[in-house]
Amino acid sequence: MISFSQVTKHYAGRPVVEGISLSIARGAFVALVGQSGAGKTTLLKAINRLVEIDSGAITIDGEDVTALPLAALRRRTGYVFQGIGLFPHMSVAENIWLVPRLQGVPIDGRAERVARLLELVALPPVLADRYPAQLSGGQAQRVGFARALAAEPSLMLMDEPFGALDPVTRSELGRAYRALHERMGLTSLLVTHDMAEALLLADRIIVLGEGHILADLPPRELLAYRGHANVQAMIDVVRDQTDRLDALGRSDG
Amino acid sequence: MSCEIRPTGSMRWGDRMADIGIALPDLLRLVQAHLFLSGCAVAAALLVGLPTAILAARNRRIGAPMLGLISLLQTIPGLALLALFYPLLLLAGRASGLPIPALGFLPALLALGVYALLPIVRNGVAAIRGIDPALVEAADGLGMTGPQRLLLVELPLGAPVILAGIRTAAVWTIGTATLATTIGQPSLGDLIFSGLQTEDWRRVLVGCIAAAALALLIDFVLALMESGLAVRSRGRLGAGIALLLTIVAGAVLPIPDRTGSVGTAPGRTIIVGAKNFSEQYILADLIETRLRKAGYRTERRDNLGSAIAYRALAAGDIDVYVDYSGTLWANVLSRTDTPPAKAMLETLGRELAQRDKVRLLGSLGFENAYAFAMSRKRAQVLGIGDLGDLARASPRLRLATDLEFLNRPEWRAVENHYHPSFSAARAYSPTFMYRALGDGSADVITAFSSDGRISAMDLVTLSDPRGALPHYDAVLLLAPRPAREARVVAALQPLIGRIDIGMMRGANWMVDRDNDKRTPREASAWLAAKIGPAM
Numbered sequence: 001m002i003s004f005s006q007v008t009k010h011y012a013g014r015p016v017v018e019g020i021s022l023s024i025a026r027g028a029f030v031a032l033v034g035q036s037g038a039g040k041t042t043l044l045k046a047i048n049r050l051v052e053i054d055s056g057a058i059t060i061d062g063e064d065v066t067a068l069p070l071a072a073l074r075r076r077t078g079y080v081f082q083g084i085g086l087f088p089h090m091s092v093a094e095n096i097w098l099v100p101r102l103q104g105v106p107i108d109g110r111a112e113r114v115a116r117l118l119e120l121v122a123l124p125p126v127l128a129d130r131y132p133a134q135l136s137g138g139q140a141q142r143v144g145f146a147r148a149l150a151a152e153p154s155l156m157l158m159d160e161p162f163g164a165l166d167p168v169t170r171s172e173l174g175r176a177y178r179a180l181h182e183r184m185g186l187t188s189l190l191v192t193h194d195m196a197e198a199l200l201l202a203d204r205i206i207v208l209g210e211g212h213i214l215a216d217l218p219p220r221e222l223l224a225y226r227g228h229a230n231v232q233a234m235i236d237v238v239r240d241q242t243d244r245l246d247a248l249g250r251s252d253g
Numbered sequence: 254m255s256c257e258i259r260p261t262g263s264m265r266w267g268d269r270m271a272d273i274g275i276a277l278p279d280l281l282r283l284v285q286a287h288l289f290l291s292g293c294a295v296a297a298a299l300l301v302g303l304p305t306a307i308l309a310a311r312n313r314r315i316g317a318p319m320l321g322l323i324s325l326l327q328t329i330p331g332l333a334l335l336a337l338f339y340p341l342l343l344l345a346g347r348a349s350g351l352p353i354p355a356l357g358f359l360p361a362l363l364a365l366g367v368y369a370l371l372p373i374v375r376n377g378v379a380a381i382r383g384i385d386p387a388l389v390e391a392a393d394g395l396g397m398t399g400p401q402r403l404l405l406v407e408l409p410l411g412a413p414v415i416l417a418g419i420r421t422a423a424v425w426t427i428g429t430a431t432l433a434t435t436i437g438q439p440s441l442g443d444l445i446f447s448g449l450q451t452e453d454w455r456r457v458l459v460g461c462i463a464a465a466a467l468a469l470l471i472d473f474v475l476a477l478m479e480s481g482l483a484v485r486s487r488g489r490l491g492a493g494i495a496l497l498l499t500i501v502a503g504a505v506l507p508i509p510d511r512t513g514s515v516g517t518a519p520g521r522t523i524i525v526g527a528k529n530f531s532e533q534y535i536l537a538d539l540i541e542t543r544l545r546k547a548g549y550r551t552e553r554r555d556n557l558g559s560a561i562a563y564r565a566l567a568a569g570d571i572d573v574y575v576d577y578s579g580t581l582w583a584n585v586l587s588r589t590d591t592p593p594a595k596a597m598l599e600t601l602g603r604e605l606a607q608r609d610k611v612r613l614l615g616s617l618g619f620e621n622a623y624a625f626a627m628s629r630k631r632a633q634v635l636g637i638g639d640l641g642d643l644a645r646a647s648p649r650l651r652l653a654t655d656l657e658f659l660n661r662p663e664w665r666a667v668e669n670h671y672h673p674s675f676s677a678a679r680a681y682s683p684t685f686m687y688r689a690l691g692d693g694s695a696d697v698i699t700a701f702s703s704d705g706r707i708s709a710m711d712l713v714t715l716s717d718p719r720g721a722l723p724h725y726d727a728v729l730l731l732a733p734r735p736a737r738e739a740r741v742v743a744a745l746q747p748l749i750g751r752i753d754i755g756m757m758r759g760a761n762w763m764v765d766r767d768n769d770k771r772t773p774r775e776a777s778a779w780l781a782a783k784i785g786p787a788m
Contacts, residue, residue, distance in 0.1 A: 074394060102395070
C-alpha cells in the first residue's frame with residue numbers, strides 16, 4: 001500500500017503539489033489525470049524520488065521512501081516513461097537485464113529470463129540480440145516494459161508510457177499492459193493526460209488540478225461526475241467525441 | 254680560412270643522413286623524447302581533466318568558473334607557460350625542501366599538461382551534458398547509483414566526444430612540445446631551434462616535418478578509435494588501440510646510442526647545457542664527447558635562456574655548460590665595473606664557489622666579446638690598430654652596429670673612454686651589419702669577437718688599451734655535484750685554455766656559413782681534432 005500524507009512540492013516558489021493526502025491499495029490500477037502542470041508527474045516521481053518533495057511523507061507498505069536506500073527503492077519499483085530511454089549502446093537483452101545486473105544477479109540465467117520477459121510483452125525472442133536503433137517505437141516501449149519488470153517489482157510507475165506511440169500501437173500496448181497487471185498482481189500508477197485512456201485502463205482515476213485532487217473516483221462513477229468545471233470539461237470531451245463518432249457511424253449506415 | 258673536415262673515425266656509413274643534417278639515431282631519439290613527453294602530458298591532462306569535466310558537468314555552479322579558468326590558462330602563450338614553470342618549480346623546491354627538478358621533463362610535462370586540459374575538459378563536459386535526458390532519466394529510474402550511471406551510460410555514450418577532445422589535445426600537445434626545448438627538455442624542437450639559430454634550414458625542416466608527421470599519425474589513430482566508438486565497430490576500435498600501443502612501445506623502446514651500446518654505460522648521466530647559438534651547441538658537443546670518452550652517459554639541455562642557464566646550473570638541473578665572464582659578472586654578481594680579464598676571472602671563481610658552490614674550471618682560451626671590427630686592408634690604409642686610433646679617425650668613418658649596441662653600457666663606456674664622433678652610426682640586424690661592411694656602406698662594425706665571419710671576411714678586431722669594453726672569456730662552469738667529482742673534472746680539464754679565437758671562429762663559421770654548412774657536431778669534431786692529442 002502506498003500512502004501520501006500532506007505532500008507538498010514547489011517549483012520556483014510556485015506550488016505544483018499542495019498538501020495531497022491519499023492512499024492506494026495493493027493491486028490497484030490508478031490513473032493520475034490532469035492538464036499540463038497539474039502536478040501528476042511530480043506526484044508519481046515523488047514515489048521513487050526522482051522528485052524530492054518539500055514536505056509531507058510518502059510510505060510504501062508503511063516504510064517512508066526517504067528512509068530507504070535510493071538505489072534499492074528504485075530497483076524494486078518498475079519505472080516506464082514517455083522517453084522510453086533504452087540505452088543505445090546495449091542490446092535488447094542487456095537493456096532488459098540491467099536491474100538484475102545492478103543487483104548482482106549472476107548472468108547464467110539471463111538468456112532464459114530475457115526470453116520470458118520478451119514473451120511477456122509479446123515480442124519474439126530473436127529481438128534479444130538486436131540494438132534499440134533496430135526497433136520500432138512500439139517494440140522499443142515493449143522492451144521498456146520488459147526492462148521495468150525484469151526485477152519482478154510489485155509496483156509499476158508509468159509516466160505517459162504510451163505518449164510517443166501511434167494510436168494503434170498505443171491502444172494495443174495499453175491493453176497488453178492491463179492484462180499483465182492482472183496476471184502479475186501488480187500495483188500500477190499511470191500518469192496520462194488522456195482521459196479516455198485513463199477511463200479504459202484504470203480502476204480508479206485521480207484528477208489533479210493546480211496541485212490539488214479535484215476528483216478521485218472509479219471510471220464508471222467519474223463518467224457521472226458533476227462538480228468541478230475542469231473535471232467535467234475533461235469528461236465532456238471524451239463523451240462528446242464518442243457521441244460524434246456514434247453519430248458518424250449511424251449516418252454512415 | 255681553412256676548415257677542412259677530417260674523418261673522425263667513429264662515423265660509419267649510413268650513420269648520418271647527409272642530406273638532412275642529422276644522424277638517424279639522434280633523430281629517432283628526439284622523436285621518442287617528443288612522443289614520450291607529449292604522451293605523458295596528454296595522459297596527465299586526462300587524469301586531471303576527466304574528473305574535472307565530470308564534476309563540472311554535474312554541477313553547473315562549479316562548471317562555469319572552472320571552464321573559465323581553464324580557458325584563461327589556455328590564452329597564455331605556450332612559450333610563456335613553459336618559462337613560467339621554471340621559477341614556480343624553483344620556488345616550490347625551495348619552499349618544500351624537496352629536490353624538485355625545475356628544468357627539463359617536469360616543467361615541460363606540467364606546462365603541456367595544463368595546455369592539453371582545455372579540449373579534454375570542454376569536450377568532457379559537452380559529452381556528459383549532451384547525453385539524451387531520457388537516458389539519464391532511465392538510468393536514475395532504474396536505480397543506478399551516480400558512479401554506475403557514469404560507467405554504464407555517460408562514459409560509454411560520451412566516449413566519441415571525449416575522444417575527439419583527446420585528439421585535439423594530442424595534436425596541440427605534439428605541436429607545442431617543440432617549445433619544450435627552451436626549458437631544457439629534448440624534443441623535435443631541438444632541431445627547429447638550433448636550425449633557426451644556425452640558419453640550417455634542413456634541420457628546421459626535418460624538425461617541423463617530423464613533428465607534423467607525428468601529429469598526423471596520432472590524429473589518424475585516434476580518429477580511427479573515435480569512429481570505432483561512434484559506430485560501435487570493435488574492429489576499428491581494436492585496430493586503433495593496437496596502433497596506439499605500438500606507438501607507445503616505440504616511445505619507450507631503447508635506441509642504440511652513438512657508441513653502439515644501449516645506454517647502459519657505467520657512470521651516471523651528466524647533463525650538458527647550452528644557450529641558443531651555434532658556438533654553444535659546438536662547445537656542448539665537445540664537452541659531451543669528452544665525457545662519453547670518460548665513460549659517462551650524457552644528456553643535453555639546449556636553448557636555455559641566458560637568465561635560466563646559470564640558475565639551472567646552481568640548482569643542479571644541469572651539470573656543466575659554457576658561459577662568458579662578462580655575462581656572469583653583470584647578471585650573476587650584478588657588478589657594473591670592468592676589471593681586467595684576470596681579476597674578473599679570479600673574483601668570479603671565488604664568488605661563485607662561495608655563493609652557489611659552482612666551480613669555474615677555467616677559461617677555454619677565447620673571448621666572445623663586443624669588439625670593433627673593420628676590413629684588414631682599410632685598417633692598414635688608415636693606420637688604425639686600436640680604439641684610440643679609431644676615435645681619431647672617426648669623423649670620416651661610418652659605424653654599423655647590431656640593434657642594441659647603441660643603447661648598451663658598452664657603448665657609453667667606449668664614448669667615455671675614447672670620445673669617438675662617427676659621421677654616421679646606424680643599427681642593423683647582424684646579417685645586414687656584415688653586409689653593410691661588405692658593400693662599403695659602413696667602415697666599422699660592432700662584432701662578437703668569436704664570430705666566424707671575422708676570419709671569413711678577413712676583418713681585424715681593434716684592441717681596447719683603456720679597458721672600456723668588458724671581457725667575455727668563455728668559461729667552463731660545473732654544478733656543485735660534478736665540481737666534487739674528480740673524474741668529471743679530469744675529463745674536462747684538458748679543454749681549458751686550448752681553444753684559441755681562431756679555432757672557435759673556424760668552428761662557428763662551419764656552422765653559420767650558407768654554403769657547405771656543417772652541423773654543430775661536425776664542427777665540434779673538427780675542433781677536437783684541432784685541439785690535438787690531448788683529446
